[in-house]
Amino acid sequence: MLQPSTLFTEEIRIYQEHILNYGYCPFCNRNLAQGENVYAGERADGYISVACESCKDMISTYVKKIVYHPKEYDVPNRNVPLWRYQDFPKFVSLLDCGELFFTRADKFEDVFEGARGFNFQKEAIYDKLKPSLTLKVKSQLRAAGIENPTDDEVDKKLIEETEALLETQWKKRKEYFVSCWHANERESEAMWKLYITAKKQGIAIQTTMERLCYSIGKSGFEVGKVKYISYDVPLESDAEPIWYKRTAFSHENEVRAIFREVGNCLEGMSVRMDLNMLIERVYISPSAPSWFAELVKRVMNKYGLNKPVEYSRLDEKPIY
Numbered sequence: 001m002l003q004p005s006t007l008f009t010e011e012i013r014i015y016q017e018h019i020l021n022y023g024y025c026p027f028c029n030r031n032l033a034q035g036e037n038v039y040a041g042e043r044a045d046g047y048i049s050v051a052c053e054s055c056k057d058m059i060s061t062y063v064k065k066i067v068y069h070p071k072e073y074d075v076p077n078r079n080v081p082l083w084r085y086q087d088f089p090k091f092v093s094l095l096d097c098g099e100l101f102f103t104r105a106d107k108f109e110d111v112f113e114g115a116r117g118f119n120f121q122k123e124a125i126y127d128k129l130k131p132s133l134t135l136k137v138k139s140q141l142r143a144a145g146i147e148n149p150t151d152d153e154v155d156k157k158l159i160e161e162t163e164a165l166l167e168t169q170w171k172k173r174k175e176y177f178v179s180c181w182h183a184n185e186r187e188s189e190a191m192w193k194l195y196i197t198a199k200k201q202g203i204a205i206q207t208t209m210e211r212l213c214y215s216i217g218k219s220g221f222e223v224g225k226v227k228y229i230s231y232d233v234p235l236e237s238d239a240e241p242i243w244y245k246r247t248a249f250s251h252e253n254e255v256r257a258i259f260r261e262v263g264n265c266l267e268g269m270s271v272r273m274d275l276n277m278l279i280e281r282v283y284i285s286p287s288a289p290s291w292f293a294e295l296v297k298r299v300m301n302k303y304g305l306n307k308p309v310e311y312s313r314l315d316e317k318p319i320y
């Protein structure tokens with residue numbers, strides 16, 4: 001078991017542990033229930049942990065009480081290897097700044113980021129929203145002194161409210177900042193091809209779910225598995241679209257770290273990371289010349305990053 005980075009504040013460390021144990025108490029292994037209190041603090045041996053109400057004595061200092069709300073995404077196991085394939089300049093930038101770039105959700109190539117369904121399902125989406133919006137519209141009309149509104153009056157206001165809600169949801173994509181990782185036990189030829197264009201040299205950072213959580217220098221983040229769906233029916237009105245993607249992207253097997261920040265007009269956010277915690281291994285892209293591997297090692301050395309550098313297994317010669 002790793003110890004969370006001491007580079008960051010106690011609040012961040014507690015948050016990191018909370019995410020890793022999301023959904024259950026690590027002492028009694030019991031699944032948590034909606035609205036239940038969870039306590040986070042230091043155990044007697046100095047490790048940070050969370051505990052349920054009946055196990056809270058296992059924590060010597062309660063630093064934070066958190067109310068548990070189940071998430072709609074799954075939290076990966078703490079040992080799941082996570083990969084990020086990138087070109088060399090991006091890797092050097094990560095080492096130089098010690099910051100990981102989180103892209104604003106509306107800036108991704110995939111226009112379905114934050115989408116509830118297809119445009120042709122608009123009617124079905126309206127129908128799903130109708131019951132709750134009708135109640136809202138009627139109370140608005142009553143507040144405006146219209147006690148018994150006609151159907152036309154309700155319908156007109158309903159259309160306005162629906163359009164306004166869809167507009168808000170569209171804008172909400174600008175409030176999410178995302179870092180994408182590929183979950184896989186081993187390196188992936190498809191990912192090298194996707195992220196490192198032919199004849200260029202690149203690397204893959206390999207971390208784990210636990211390392212990723214412990215290295216993020218910010219509280220309030222969430223890390224979870226993306227759900228791949230067909231969108232044959234649009235998402236329910238209470239679903240968070242940021243955790244869903246089309247099945248055509250399922251090869252990405254994505255785990256994403258997300259922050260939400262309202263009113264930030266930047267196209268992305270750089271977040272301080274503990275790189276020694278984050279990076280477990282660095283892999284050199286297939287067919288890269290040996291001088292490139294040496295360069296990667298020298299640069300890592302310059303930045304004090306003492307981690308194993310592995311050659312891609314895809315370069316190994318076969319035996320017949």
Ligand SMILES: [Zn+2]
Pocket residue numbers: 025026027028029030051052053054055
């Ligand atoms: Zn417990």
